[in-house]
Amino acid sequence: MKITGYELFFVEPRWLFLRVDTDEGISGWGEPVVEGKAHTTAKAVEEMFDYLLGQDPARIEEHWQMLAKGGFYRGGPVLSSALAGIDQALWDIAGKTHGVPVHQLLGGHVRDRVRIYGWLYGExxxxxxxxxxxxxxKGLTAVKMNPCAQLExxxxxxxxxxxxxxxxxxxEAIGPDRDLALDFHGRFSGAMSRRVLPFLEPLLPMFVEEPVLPEFTRDLGAVVRATSIPIATGERxxxxxxxxDVLGDGIAVAQPDISHAGGISETRRIAALAETYDVLVAPHCPLGPIALAASLQLDFAIPNFLIQEQSLGIGYGDSSGLxxxxxxxxxxxxxxxxIDRLTGPGLGIEIDEAVIREAAEKGHRWRNPVWRNRDGSLASW
Structure with a gap:
């Protein structure tokens, strides 16, 4: 089998879908996107296919190594996300080739269903x-919220x-039998996180996510030591x-994004590394159906899974889009x-290509909001 072509689709609200074709008529789907930089990521995907065209899609690890390490410049959100979507599509092809879900190719399922949480809205x-x-x-047993908007x-x-x-x-609304996670979204400075977290401890959050910006990740250990609340990070x-480094700092929950962190191949390795530190995995996924399906395939196969984010009703456009x-x-x-175990071949979903093609005719150029402090300086969104 050989890779013969590919196609990219920009679809609302802010997603990028990739279809990879083979000479045996089997196609795989992936979601390679950096939110707000979809067109930049698409160009990186196009460059990667200079190498991939004509290759055997079954050599997933070889292609991952080549695309991740074969160039002089490595990593970062754009290159890693482009690779992530390609990796998802190759795993989708592999599963469809063998007629099994991807989690079976990863060693089989270790759980029968995956717990999800839903986002909250309001000020x-x-x-x-x-x-x-x-x-x-709706039956959810866990929710997540931003506890504030722009913060000085x-x-x-x-x-x-x-x-x-x-x-x-x-x-008080959900009671003690359900879980509440908090997403600080990098809006808090390290000092603010250390100040606020003790006031939240009596409310027993499941975890607090991104209490500092990723450029201050090396300082995360100070936040971990300042609170009994489990600390989560990893979407960036x-x-x-x-x-x-963050695993060594004592975080409780790792949150790699399967469309940013090198796809199924690398996210599985991150999960295995996290397991050696007694750290749970709650994959980040405010994206589309392909990314969610890929995340679920991993969730069924890793022993240290905690809970799955999903974008139904996440508020970045029409919530029915997923x-x-x-x-x-x-x-x-x-x-x-x-969500019960996916049993279909590959990623376990069937894409409606006609709907995607129609949506791609409109496309999108989504950009994240820009916030400012009271003095006019830039604030973290």
Missing amino acids: TPEELAESAADQVA PLATPAAIAAIVDRVTAVR LFSRWDFR LGYLADASPFEVKDGY
Whole structure:
């Protein structure tokens, strides 16, 4: 079997899909994208296919090594995300070739279903509590929220109290039998995180995500030591080498993104490395159906999995988009807060190519919001 071609599709709300074709009529799908830099990532994918065309798609590890290390410049979000989508597509082809789901090729499943969490929306405690009640009504057993929007580097006592009030309202809405995760989104300085986290400890969050920006990852250990709340990070780390230091700093949860961190191949290695530090894995995935399917395939195969992010209703456009690009949405059916094991070949989903082609005619040029502090300086979104 040989790789004969590929095609890229820019689809709303902010996604990039890749189809890889072979001379035996088997095609694989991947999702290579950096949100807000989709067109840049697409160009990197195009350059990588200078090497891939004519190659045997079954040599997934050889191609990963070549694309990751064969050039003088390595890594970073764009190159790693381009490689990630290609890697997903090659695993999809491998599974379809053998008629089995990808997790079977990774050694078989170690769990029968995967727990997911849902995002909360709103600014006031009342709005967030109402959103939490809606997610519980859908059967979810875990939710995640941003406890604040734009935040000054050292915020006022009133701002801190407002953060605590929002989280308290959600904890009261969902009760003690459900989990609540918090995403600081890099909006907090290290000092602010150390100040705020002790006030949140009585509310027992499942974890706090990205309490510092990735450029301050080397300082994460100070945050870990300042709180009993489990600390999570990883959506802006792109390789096992990027994760090496934070694992040693004592994080509790690693959050690699299967569309950024080198695909299924590298994310599985990150999970194995995390296991040696007694760290759980909660893959980051605010993306489309292909990325979610690839994440689930990994989740079924790794022993240290915790919970899966998913983008149904995540708020970056029409929340029906995740399922609208599938010919059959049943693999993503949620039961009591879980998705059952995917059993279809490859990534376990069937893409509705006609819908994707129609959406790609419109395309997108999504950009993340830009926030500013009260003095006009740039703030972290």
